[in-house]
Amino acid sequence: MLLSLVLHTYSMGYLLPGILLLGSAPTYLLAWTLWRVLSALLPTRLYQSVDDRLYCIYQNMVLFFFENYTGVQILLYGDLPKNKENVIYLANHQCTVDWIVADMLAARQNALGHVRYVLKDGLRWLPLYGFYFAQHGGIFVKRSANFNEKEMRKKLQSYVNAGTPMYLVIFPEGTRYSVSQTKLLSASQAFAAQRGLPVLKHVLTPRVKATHVAFDSMKSHLDAIYDVTVVYEGNEKRPGEKTDSPSMTEFLCKQCPKLHIHFDRIDKSEVPEEQEHMKKWLHERFEIKDKLLIEFYDSPDPERRNKFPGESVHSRLSVKKTLPSVLILGSLTVVMLMTESGRRLYVGTWLYGTILSCLWCVIKT
Known part of the structure; x- marks a missing residue:
């Protein structure tokens, strides 16, 4: 009985983070x-x-739970710049925690408030969050033939003109890599083979449109490209075999003991500007990622397995940096819920905020 209770409590480890992260969303939206x-x-x-500062407060609360609360050990490979830069962040995409990994790196450069995402269009329908991400500089894009290049260029150019700090996160694969989705992987590999490109094993064939538009629109404003490769340790069984990367709830239940992040900074002068050349360059970058992942999972040498090449640094984010955000947003939410008028305002923000967010989505689509 006691063992069952302990296991149940452990499996529900995402409840406290979920309650505070979702529960403080109306408080945050009201402040914004x-x-x-x-x-x-x-x-x-x-x-x-000020918007960047507000965003930093909320995201530091996110990092408190995904780093300090989980106790995940973060191993960094490569030299992450200490100073803030205007960058495009490119990474392999395996799960929803990938979004937070970008926050983790940005926080270590004091650039957390500058993080903005290129998101798939369906996410604009997220209650409250979808609307706010767009206001903070997020860009929603549709895939393939429905991709609206003109709209993306217009929005990015407005940020460049305003001198907006940019830490623009893009996942060029377009969707999440999953070992359980064999049809998706097969289709991606067939697409590469048909075009004479090297077939990739642990990542999907990257799509170049969003990356090219972002680079072409922002090149005068950019400092570099950040090429990031991520592995969630704990999802491998034996050489050549692994399971899917953890979901947010699994991650919060501490099912990922180590997070390996390989970082490579590429100066913008090294990136080809013409789209066809960039397509080749981007695929080559994903070939490098694939080789890193093959060695990580499949190396016949046990000494080289379960780590990236080179020295790693165990990077810790101080709780002094993240806990104040939990206390600020948590306290404001509790104070609001202590009065009848505050509760009405809180519920009304969820209700009418969701309705208005949906209306906004209808207008924008």
Whole structure:
């Protein structure tokens, strides 16, 4: 009985983070809305600066749970710059935690508020979050023939013109790699083979459109490309075999003891500007990722397996940096819920905020 209770409690380890992260969303949106109204007549840069700071507060709360709460050991390979830069962040995509890995690296450069995402279009329908991500600089894109290049260029150019700090996160595979989705992997490999490209094993064939539009629109504003390869340790069984990477709930239940992050900074001068050349360059970058992952999972040498080449650094994010955000947003939410008017405002924000978010989505689609 006691053992069952312990196991049940362990498996529900995502409840506290989930309650606080989702529960504080209306509080955050109200604070942002207040600032949006107050800043209506102020310079755009001032609004953006405070918005970045607000975003940093919420995302530090996210990192408190995904780093400090889980106790995951983060191993960094490569030299992550200490200073903030305007960058495009390219990474392999395996699970929803990938979004938070980008936050982890940005936080170590004090650039957390600058993180903005290129997201698949369906995510704009997320209640409250979808609307806010767009306001913070996120860009929703449709795949293949429905990709709206003009709209993406227009939005990115507006950020460049405003001098907006950019840590733009793109997952060029377009969807998550999953060992259980054999048809998806086979289709990706067949696509590469038909075009005479090397077939990839542990990543999908990358799509170049979003990356090219981002680079072409922002090249005068950019410092570099960050090429990041991520492995969630704990999802491998034996050489050549692994399971899917953890979901957010599994990660919060501490099912990922180690996170391996291989980092490579590429100066923008090394990136080809013409789309066809960039397509070849991007595939070559994913070939490098694939070789890193093959060695990580499949190396016949036990000494080289379960790690990337080179020295790693165990990187810790101080709880002093993340806990204040939990206390601030948690306290504000509790105070709001202590009064009847506060509870009405809280429920109304969820209800009407969701409705207005949906109406916004309808208008934008």
